[in-house]
Amino acid sequence: MEKFVYIALFAPLASSVFAALFGMSQRKTFVGIIASLLLFASFVASSTLAIEVFTSGQTIAVTMMPWIGMGDLYIPFGFVVDQVSVTMMTMVTLISTIVHIYSIGYMDHDKSFNRFFSYLSAFVFSMMVLVMSDNFAGLFIGWEGVGVCSWLLVGFWYHKPDQTREQNPSISPSWAANEAFIMNRIADLGMLIGIFILYWNVGSLQYDAVFTAIPNLDQWILNGAALALFIGAMGKSAQFPLHTWLTDAMEGPTPVSALIHAATMVTAGVFLVIRANPLFGMTPEVSYFIAALGTFVAFFAASMALVNRDLKRIIAFSTLSQLGYMFAAAGLGAYWIALFHLVAHAFFKALLFLGAGNVMHAMHDELDIFKMGGLKKVMRPTYIYMGLASLTLAGIFPLAGFFSKDAIIETAFNEGTYILWIMLVVTAGMTAFYSFRQVFLTFHGTERYDHHEIHPHEMYKFVLIAMSPLAILAVIAGFFKGGFEAFVTSLLPAYHMSEHTHHYVWLLTAIVTLFAVGGIALAYIKYNKGLERSEKCENSFIYKLLANQYYIPNLYEELISKPYAMISEKLWHGVDLKIVDKTVDGIAHFLYKSGDVNRRMQTGNLSHYLNWMAVGAVVLMIAAAVTSMIG
Structure with a gap:
């Protein structure tokens, strides 16, 4: 199995280096094709490893070579393939392969086509290093790698000023890239402090050594290390108050947005908390803070999405909100549920972003949903994809989002954190509303784009076919919840609902579904016919507060x-x-x-x-x- 570990890890690096050889050349389609094939090879290797871990139940550990050896400090280039890492590997490589294929069509007219694929594959390689490393130092290398690659990709169109954000036209791709990079460096200082605390008190950075030693450490040391590591996660996963970079990062090409929000970068913070669950499980105060902050961010981000007019930023706020759900689950000790929602969310969020890319392609990069409408007549496949992804995001049965998000909400009720439960339920209704607000304003009603001399058209057929696995997984992933639980809880702590919660499970499900359906119905009533029922409250204080992101950027x-x-x-x-x-x-x-x-x-x-x-x-x-x- 060792060779499959190296294929899974280094195929994206080979893809990046290959594309870089043609970085200064004119667009060559074969660069995108070969890069996609190498990513697919990584996916096949990851899937093979997943099958092996699933059938044998054994962890695959590989030490490639020594890395750092000074005194008592020894850190190898070591990689571990267990239930958690192989889940992430398979998800990351699958979505990355689809995004690479999609990019062949989306970036077909870009003069830096070859360079884009080099950066994109390097992004995937960095994420694979992050999830596969068997020690905190290796994780940090991958952590910083995705940070650098996100800077390169968000600022990819560095020559291009922002023309889509009317409220703050000064923001450019370069500015957004610098904002993301600097804000993450601030958070990474916290993560480094956490790593130093662990090494100072344990004498090792290997996961197994650190997690074995944790029960013997003083509580104040554990709290300090856990809180410092979570500060790093707050930056990478854009939790308040380090959240403003996430929506501004939409200045990058749409495939980058799909990759950042679905498979790489922002999921790294959640992965860190899940991976370090032995530490966070010993720090109940820090864990409750994580759950409370995650719940607040879920509600906070959803509220801003209610009034936003930028198609990609609405989806970005959605990501921020769903990351809050994941942190809420992890903070409450339901680590496997957090991981399950991370994976399910990756499928429908990638589908949403790629669908938004199709709309941008059709509308000549226009993102204001108030200038769209009626697109379902000319973009039927994209309409189906985005409608399906929005239903999944809203948590409608029997789609994947229903199983994963409802499990998080039930966890909040099961733990007796009723304020968090109420906030998560209300957020579910808000999620359904803003998801279908964008669908109805984009695809239903009158064709408002006629006034702007835009002639929309559907994306290439091979791109639409490449998106189909995401649509299928967004539908069926929830049915594997039981098998997924059995698989990952052989490593992660098992979490089960109490008998008290079991008595109310159908009532809890009905309440959440009622809020979700109510949100969709309200969006239908208000926006199905376009802007005939326009935003009458645009001049109100609340509307302006939400439209300006609570004035936090200001x-x-x-x-x-x-x-x-x-x-x-x-x-x-x-x-x-x-x-x-x-x-x-x-x-x-x-x-x-x-x-x-x-x-x-x-x-x-x-x-x-x-x-x-x-x-x-x-x-x-x-x-x-x-x-x-x-x-």
């Missing part, structure tokens, strides 16, 4: 960005120019002048040289005498 701009820029300006003039630069320039001036003076010694006259030698000898004798007297 707050960051006024309280952090502008003061930082002002202080930097003052320091540049007052310290850098007047002290640092003048000091460096003064040293250079002194050396220049002293060299100019000393140059006069080089006369070419032997008698002058002898005189200088005599002076030097006298200086040396005086120095020797002074030294002996002092000694």
Whole structure:
């Protein structure tokens, strides 16, 4: 099985290097095809490993070579394939393969087509390193790798100013990429502190050694390590208050958005909490904080999606909200349920983003849903895909979202955290509303795009066919919930509903379904005919508050960005120019002048040289005498 581990891990790297060979060349379709085939090879290898782990129940551990060895510190390049990592590997490579195939069509007119595939495959490789490593150091390498690749991909159109965000047109792809990168670096400092705490107290960064030693550590050490690691997860998975980068990252190409939100990057934070469950299981206070914050973010993000007009940003807010659901489950100890929702969410969220890419392709990059309408007449397959994904996101039976999201909501009830339960139920209704608000405004009603001289058309057939596995999995994934539980709980802690909750399970399900159906019905009444029933409350305080994301980006701009820029300006003039630069320039001036003076010694006259030698000898004798007297 070792060779399959290396194929799964390094096929994306080979894909990235191959595409990079043609990075400066004109668009070559075979680059995208070969890159997609290499990603498919990684998927086949991951699936083979999944079957092996499922049938044997054994963990596959591979040590490629030593990496760091200093004193007591030893970190190998080691990889582990167990129930958790192989689940992530299979999901990541499947969605990445589909996104690569999709990108062949979506990026067909882009002059940097080859470079895009190099970055995209490197992104996948970094995520595979993250999920497959058997130690925290390897995880951190992959963690930083996805950060760098996201910076490259979000800012891929660095030359292109933003034309889609009317509220803040100053944001460009480069700005968004820098925002994501910097905000994640802030959070990663917390993660590094957590890793240092664990190493300082355990003496190892290997998962098995750390998790074995955890019961012997003091509670305050465990709380500190868990909280610091979660700060890293907050940045990567865009939890409040480090959330603003996620929607701004929509400035990148749509395939990037699909990959970031479905299979890589933002799921890494949830994966970290699930992987380190022995630590978080020993810190109930930190875990409850994770659950509470996740619930708040689920509600918080859904509220902003209610009024947003940007198609991709609505889906991005949806991702933020669903990540909140995952953290709520993990914080309440239902790690396998969090992982199940992570996987189910990956399928329908990738489908939603790729469907949004089809709409963008048809609408010449227009993203304002108020300028669309009636697209189902010319984009029937995309309409079906996005409608199906929205039903899954809303949690309608028998689709995958129903099984995974309802399990999280039932967990909140089972744990007696009724405030969290109420917030999650209300959020489910809001999710259904904003999901179908975008569907109805995009595909139903009158063709508002006629006023903007846009002539929409459907995406290429091979792209639509490539999207079909996501649609199938979004429908059937929920039926494998029982088998998935049995598979991953051989590694993760088992979580079962109490008898008390079992008595109310049908009532709980009915309540959530009622909220979801109510949200869809309200969206239908308000938006099915387009903008005939327009947003009458657009001028209200609540509407403006939500449309401006609670003014948090403005707050960051006024309280952090502008003061930082002002202080930097003052320091540049007052310290850098007047002290640092003048000091460096003064040293250079002194050396220049002293060299100019000393140059006069080089006369070419032997008698002058002898005189200088005599002076030097006298200086040396005086120095020797002074030294002996002092000694």
